[in-house]
Every structure is written in structure tokens, then in C-alpha cells.
Amino acid sequence: MMHLAAFLFTPGSHSAGWRHPEAIPECDMEFAQYVRIAQAAERGKLDTIFFQDTVAVNGSAGLDGVQGFRPTQARQAYLEPTTLLAALATVTKHIGLVATATTTYNEPYNIARRFASIDHISGGRAGWNLVTSQIEDEAGNFGADHHMLHAERYERAEEFYDVVAGLWDSFEDGAMLRDKASGNFIDPSKLHHLNHRGKHFSVRGPLNMARCPQGRPIVTQAGSSDAGMELAARTADLVFTAQSELAEAQAFTSDLKARAARHGRDPAHVKVMPGLMTIIGRTEEEAQAKYRTLQTLLSDANAMRLLARLCGDLDIHSFPPDAPLPPLPPSNAAKARQQHLMDKAKRENLSIIQVARYLGTSLGHQLLVGTPASIADSMAHWVGQGACDGFTLMFPYYPTPLEDFVELVVPELQRRGLFRTEYTGRTLRDHLGLPVPANRHSR
Numbered sequence: 001m002m003h004l005a006a007f008l009f010t011p012g013s014h015s016a017g018w019r020h021p022e023a024i025p026e027c028d029m030e031f032a033q034y035v036r037i038a039q040a041a042e043r044g045k046l047d048t049i050f051f052q053d054t055v056a057v058n059g060s061a062g063l064d065g066v067q068g069f070r071p072t073q074a075r076q077a078y079l080e081p082t083t084l085l086a087a088l089a090t091v092t093k094h095i096g097l098v099a100t101a102t103t104t105y106n107e108p109y110n111i112a113r114r115f116a117s118i119d120h121i122s123g124g125r126a127g128w129n130l131v132t133s134q135i136e137d138e139a140g141n142f143g144a145d146h147h148m149l150h151a152e153r154y155e156r157a158e159e160f161y162d163v164v165a166g167l168w169d170s171f172e173d174g175a176m177l178r179d180k181a182s183g184n185f186i187d188p189s190k191l192h193h194l195n196h197r198g199k200h201f202s203v204r205g206p207l208n209m210a211r212c213p214q215g216r217p218i219v220t221q222a223g224s225s226d227a228g229m230e231l232a233a234r235t236a237d238l239v240f241t242a243q244s245e246l247a248e249a250q251a252f253t254s255d256l257k258a259r260a261a262r263h264g265r266d267p268a269h270v271k272v273m274p275g276l277m278t279i280i281g282r283t284e285e286e287a288q289a290k291y292r293t294l295q296t297l298l299s300d301a302n303a304m305r306l307l308a309r310l311c312g313d314l315d316i317h318s319f320p321p322d323a324p325l326p327p328l329p330p331s332n333a334a335k336a337r338q339q340h341l342m343d344k345a346k347r348e349n350l351s352i353i354q355v356a357r358y359l360g361t362s363l364g365h366q367l368l369v370g371t372p373a374s375i376a377d378s379m380a381h382w383v384g385q386g387a388c389d390g391f392t393l394m395f396p397y398y399p400t401p402l403e404d405f406v407e408l409v410v411p412e413l414q415r416r417g418l419f420r421t422e423y424t425g426r427t428l429r430d431h432l433g434l435p436v437p438a439n440r441h442s443r
């Protein structure tokens with residue numbers, strides 16, 4: 001059985017999808033649209049919805065040499081994801097609720113508290129997508145002149161995770177007595193200080209919250225560099241990644257699971273779910289026509305701006321767009337994504353503008369254009385070949401492509417016995433087949 005997450009990047013993961021006649025671009029700020037999207041994903045019995053996050057307006061620091069904001073650029077404003085999850089927990093019953101929060105521009109105590117609250121509010125469906133922030137514009141909103149260096153971001157993230165996981169174990173099960181007769185409200189023997197002192201943080205604890213319904217919220221990650229994979233192997237329950245080739249995905253998944261085993265973990269308890277954008281038609285022609293329509297909406301300028309963000313100090317705008325992608329200097333933003341693009345460009349002999357448009361179409365993730373049957377064939381093949389445990393679904397715009405996936409592809413996967421027909425568990429851990437972690441103090 002495969003696992004499916006819906007990656008919700010409003011108003012769409014395709015850079016110009018919001019211009020499609022069917023699209024509702026207001027879905028970025030209208031709660032009613034988020035409700036429609038979340039309930040559609042739950043109708044499809046998906047494991048979880050997952051919100052990305054960036055704590056800045058893209059391009060606001062003018063780092064890619066383009067001053068000012070481009071009027072045609074979408075994905076600039078959206079609701080803060082953990083606030084959104086708390087609200088969506090009240091209009092959904094089963095679907096997992098994952099939100100992104102950066103370890104570079106947050107404090108662990110606040111993050112532990114926020115996600116534990118969502119786990120309590122949702123009855124055990126919360127997840128934290130731990131990122132170190134790939135968007136360098138964020139630094140200026142937190143008193144920093146420059147974005148923290150990649151290696152330091154991950155060093156901080158390792159310690160950040162340890163503090164959060166430690167705080168989530170503050171209250172053991174049964175610590176909250178609330179015994180009116182004796183007047184004892186808590187059992188002090190089941191409440192624990194953390195007393196963490198490290199290079200980046202000093203946190204006494206305990207967290208002021210009873211133990212979570214899931215033991216602790218699940219942790220997801222999306223870093224694919226060596227540092228990113230090491231952190232994921234030690235800490236993540238679910239790993240998002242950009243893989244567009246079967247062999248590439250097989251190598252990534254087996255490497256990550258081997259690393260998890262080296263950290264003493266069961267490799268089956270780390271789910272790898274690469275990004276996948278689908279453009280669905282009831283016929284192949286219909287799907288191709290939809291794809292062509294979308295591509296006519298995508299401007300080269302916007303696509304090039306996305307690529308420029310992954311080119312470090314190199315001014316990619318100074319190269320002829322039809323030239324091959326030059327070797328790119330190290331990026332302080334997203335290392336693995338940059339490598340992924342360079343490998344793809346070399347393998348497929350792509351020009352600069354072709355790479356940029358690929359990025360503008362699916363953010364550098366796999367794209368499948370086809371019928372429900374052809375899309376299900378490819379998904380089944382990847383899972384069957386051990387390339388992944390499922391997929392992180394992306395949609396060019398909302399809500400129709402998500403609703404089409406739920407109404408057309410999910411039944412095809414269910415008919416083949418590859419996807420659940422009903423939620424059988426209560427929590428996100430149940431959906432993912434993950435055990436409840438023991439509390440370090442209760443062992």
C-alpha cells in the first residue's frame with residue numbers, strides 16, 4: 001500500500017497555474033478554499049495534507065539582482081500554516097495535518113508547544129516539517145544581514161530537534177491527575193525538566209503541555225544534501241524529496257534507509273515520498289492539451305527568476321537562454337535541488353531556459369501528464385521498484401486538479417489494491433504505519 005501526502009502551496013505549485021481559467025487564486029488567503037481543499041484530500045483518504053512555509057516575501061531582499069517585486073509573481077502571501085492547521089483540525093476528522101516551520105528563525109520551546117497543541121486539538125494528526133529555510137530573503141526579517149550558512153543551519157537544526165523531542169517527553173502519560181478528592185493536579189514524578197545546554201540553545205523545560213495523543217507529532221523533512229539526509233535519517237518519520245528519475249530515487253531511498261539503520265532505526269519507519277505533480281485527462285489528448293494550456297501561461301522571466309535563486313553568485317540572466325546550463329557555484333540555499341537540476345540538464349541536454357521552465361512547472365519535481373491508468377501505472381512501478389513508499393502530490397492550481405486526482409486516480413489505485421479504501425486508524429502515525437514512540441522517562 002502506498003502513502004500519499006498533498007503538498008499545498010497556494011495558489012499552485014505551477015508558477016502560472018493560478019492564471020488557468022479553472023483556478024481559484026484566492027485560495028491563498030480565503031479560509032473557505034482551504035476547507036474545500038482539505039476536505040477533498042480527506043475524501044481521497046490521503047494520509048496527510050502538508051503546508052509549505054517561508055517567513056518572507058520571495059525576492060524581498062532583492063538577492064537575485066532584480067530590484068522590486070515582479071507583478072506577475074504568485075505565491076507571495078498565504079496564511080501562517082500552524083494557525084491554519086488548528087482551524088482545519090475542526091473541519092476534518094481523519095487526515096493528517098503537517099506544517100512547515102523553520103529551525104533557523106524559530107525557538108524550540110515555541111515550536112514544541114505549537115505542534116503539540118495541534119496534536120491535541122486534532123486528536124493525534126499533527127506533523128512538523130522541519131526545514132532550515134532555503135529562501136535567503138528570510139534573514140532580513142529576523143535581524144540578520146545574511147542567511148545562516150548551510151552547514152551551520154543544519155548544526156542548529158540537529159540541536160533544535162533534540163530540544164523539541166526532549167520537551168515533547170516532559171509529561172509522561174498519566175502525569176495529569178486532576179484528582180479533586182486529594183487536590184493533586186499532577187504527579188510530579190511524571191513531569192521532567194529538560195535542562196538542555198548546547199551550542200545554540202539553553203532550555204530548562206518542562207514543556208507546559210500534557211503528552212501528545214501520538215506520543216509526539218510526526219516529524220517530516222525535505223533536505224536531501226548529505227547534512228539533510230543525515231538529519232532525516234536520525235529524526236524523520238517521513239521524508240519529502242525531489243526525484244525525477246527511477247534510478248535516482250532508488251539510490252536516494254536505499255541510501256536514506258541505510259543511514260536510518262545506522263542510527264539504530266527500523267528503515268520501514270522512515271517513509272520516503274518524492275514530489276509528484278500530475279496533470280490528469282480522461283484521455284491522453286485531454287491531458288496533453290491541459291499541459292499545453294498551462295505552459296502558454298508560464299513566462300520565461302518568472303521561470304528564470306526561480307532558477308536564479310539556485311545559482312548562487314552566478315548571474316544566470318547574463319547567459320543566452322538557449323545555452324547549456326553552466327556549472328553552478330555552490331548554493332547556500334538548496335544544495336540537493338541545485339544538484340538535481342544540474343544532473344537533469346546534463347542527462348537530458350537541456351538549455352538554461354528549458355531547466356528554468358521545468359522549475360517553473362513543477363518546482364523541480366517529477367511531472368506525470370496522462371490518464372488515471374497511465375499515472376497509476378507509473379506510481380505503482382516506482383513503489384514496486386523500491387524507489388519510494390509513496391508520493392508527495394503537487395497540484396498546478398486549486399481546487400480542480402486535486403479534486404480530479406481524488407475522483408479519478410485514487411479509485412484506480414484502490415481498484416488495484418495499492419491504496420486504502422477507508423481510514424482504519426485514528427492518528428497520522430496509524431495512517432503511516434508508525435509506532436508511538438516511547439517516552440524516554442517511562443522506559
Ligand SMILES: Cc1cc2nc3c(=O)[nH]c(=O)nc-3n(C[C@H](O)[C@H](O)[C@H](O)COP(=O)(O)O)c2cc1C
Nearest residue numbers: 052053131133134222223224225228240334335336
Ligand atoms: C516537498 C518539499 C517541500 C519543501 N518545503 C519547504 C518549505 O516549506 N520551506 C522551506 O524553507 N524549504 C522547503 N523545502 C526545501 C528543503 O527544506 C530544503 O531546504 C531543500 O530540500 C534543500 O535541502 P538541502 O540543502 O539539504 O539539499 C522543501 C523541499 C521539498 C522537497
